[in-house]
Amino acid sequence: MTVPVSKFTAQRSLHPMGFGSRRPTGVPLVNASHWAARFAWAREHRHRSVEDLKRVAVSDESRFQREAEHMPSGS
Numbered sequence: 740m741t742v743p744v745s746k747f748t749a750q751r752s753l754h755p756m757g758f759g760s761r762r763p764t765g766v767p768l769v770n771a772s773h774w775a776a777r778f779a780w781a782r783e784h785r786h787r788s789v790e791d792l793k794r795v796a797v798s799d800e801s802r803f804q805r806e807a808e809h810m811p812s813g814s
Contacts (some may be wrong), residue, residue, distance in 0.1 A: 750760070769777075 753759075
C-alpha cells in the first residue's frame with residue numbers, strides 16, 4: 740500500500756533523526772597530476788604485506804556529517 744506523503748512531512752520526520760538538507764560543498768576533481776601522484780605512491784607501496792597494511796589508518800575522505808553530530812544537546 741502506498742500512502743502519499745508531502746515533502747514537508749518527510750522533512751519534519753527526518754530532521755529530528757539528524758538528517759537535514761545542506762548544499763554540498765564543492766570538491767575539486769582528481770586531475771592528471773593527482774592521478775599520477777596516487778599511481779606512483781601505489782606502485783612504491785605495492786609490495787607491502789598484510790601485516791603492514793593492518794597498521795595503516797584508512798580514511799574515505801568523505802565531506803559530510805550528520806547534522807545531529809553538530810547540534811547542541813537539547814535542540
